[in-house]
Amino acid sequence: MFSSSRSGLSALFQEAKQAQNHLHHELPYRDYDPIEQVFDNTHSRGFGFKISLLGGANDDLIQSLSHLMGDLPAGDKWDYQVQLFGHNRVAHYLEGNQALLSQRGGICQKMANDDAIYAHYAAQHGFLHRQKNNRFDLRDYDAFFFVSTTEKDPQELLDARMTLETGLAQLGFDLLPVTPEGLLTSVGDTLNFDKSQDRPNEKSYNPLEPLNLQALSPDTEALTHRGHIATRHTNDQGEEVRTRLVHLGLSRLPGDYRLYALPEAFSSIRNVSRNITCPHRVTLSFRNEPTGKQNADNDNKIKDLTKTVNSQMAILAPMAEDELKERKALQKGLLSKEFTIASMVLTVSLMTDKTHQKKDTQAAKESFSHAGLDIIPLKMNQPQALLSTLPFMMSEG
Numbered sequence: 352m353f354s355s356s357r358s359g360l361s362a363l364f365q366e367a368k369q370a371q372n373h374l375h376h377e378l379p380y381r382d383y384d385p386i387e388q389v390f391d392n393t394h395s396r397g398f399g400f401k402i403s404l405l406g407g408a409n410d411d412l413i414q415s416l417s418h419l420m421g422d423l424p425a426g427d428k429w430d431y432q433v434q435l436f437g438h439n440r441v442a443h444y445l446e447g448n449q450a451l452l453s454q455r456g457g458i459c460q461k462m463a464n465d466d467a468i469y470a471h472y473a474a475q476h477g478f479l480h481r482q483k484n485n486r487f488d489l490r491d492y493d494a495f496f497f498v499s500t501t502e503k504d505p506q507e508l509l510d511a512r513m514t515l516e517t518g519l520a521q522l523g524f525d526l527l528p529v530t531p532e533g534l535l536t537s538v539g540d541t542l543n544f545d546k547s548q549d550r551p552n553e554k555s556y557n558p559l560e561p562l563n564l565q566a567l568s569p570d571t572e573a574l575t576h577r578g579h580i581a582t583r584h585t586n587d588q589g590e591e592v593r594t595r596l597v598h599l600g601l602s603r604l605p606g607d608y609r610l611y612a613l614p615e616a617f618s619s620i621r622n623v624s625r626n627i628t629c630p631h632r633v634t635l636s637f638r639n640e641p642t643g644k645q646n647a648d649n650d651n652k653i654k655d656l657t658k659t660v661n662s663q664m665a666i667l668a669p670m671a672e673d674e675l676k677e678r679k680a681l682q683k684g685l686l687s688k689e690f691t692i693a694s695m696v697l698t699v700s701l702m703t704d705k706t707h708q709k710k711d712t713q714a715a716k717e718s719f720s721h722a723g724l725d726i727i728p729l730k731m732n733q734p735q736a737l738l739s740t741l742p743f744m745m746s747e748g
């Protein structure tokens with residue numbers, strides 16, 4: 352027993368001496384193929400698009416998007432991720448407006464300069480008003496779509512890229528391929544978030560160095576707590592930045608949810624007090640399940656439920672009849688290829704600080720709940736939630 356204890360302590364010591372305590376070692380990004388525009392990661396390959404934001408969505412668009420997602424490869428070798436990043440980095444827009452409004456000179460130029468000063472302040476701190484419990488600021492959004500796979504055949508990834516690119520373009524989305532600079536910027540905006548940054552700032556890329564070593568500030572520190580992750584790093588101006596990342600997930604699945612209801616979760620038009628009060632990122636990771644396996648599992652479930660409903664055991668299972676109806680509707684939809692089944696994970700990430708953490712978290716919960724999505728902080732699972740929101744991480748296991 353004594354020798355066993357010594358060997359266990361020795362193994363623990365050797366494990367502690369490895370470089371696994373550095374955050375950049377957890378990132379799978381390694382290289383980029385500029386010809387195929389594909390990222391080579393530790394165990395997977397993938398690509399991404401920065402997609403434009405639509406002014407609205409109707410049922411026809413939702414159904415078309417649903418069919419497009421269903422046409423993508425299925426199985427446990429393919430993972431997809433949609434990101435929506437909300438921030439206050441709008442200084443470049445304000446300066447453009449200021450330049451246009453100042454062209455006539457005189458009083459017009461003075462008013463444009465004064466408005467720009469106030470707008471720059473409001474973008475970061477909110478507009479001044481008498482409602483102390485509400486916050487009104489200037490916000491911009493960026494959307495991304497990432498695809499990753501562990502499939503060995505490189506042509507299948509290129510075929511999936513062509514399917515997605517053609518389908519989204521026909522639906523009216525403007526697509527911009529994610530470059531190494533874009534990937535490093537996206538990862539840095541998550542792990543090295545700087546609230547004082549007032550405009551987009553793309554990171555530089557050195558093709559001779561692995562991507563994971565370029566994604567973070569060299570002095571990045573991440574401390575895991577029960578309900579948040581406290582990060583610290585030095586920004587480009589040499590200033591120390593401290594941020595708290597709070598991740599929230601669904602407490603229950605909604606019965607039905609439409610794409611055009613999502614803006615109400617960020618900022619309600621009907622009730623101005625319901626809005627997210629800090630920069631945030633919404634991440635939806637999903638995987639299409641094989642239709643054949645789902646059909647077989649659903650048919651077996653229908654047989655079991657039919658026996659239960661038609662027997663005296665139905666008294667002990669009052670919800671069995673309702674579930675049987677849902678299963679039969681699901682069977683009809685799967686056979687007609689009206690829809691497919693997907694496994695999904697929704698994560699809401701808040702970039703806040705120690706002073707405003709509780710207020711920002713409660714505001715996000717209330718705002719999403721009012722829009723039909725009940726979310727709760729992911730206690731004890733903050734590190735896993737953080738890593739799952741990064742591009743290509745779902746395929747890395």
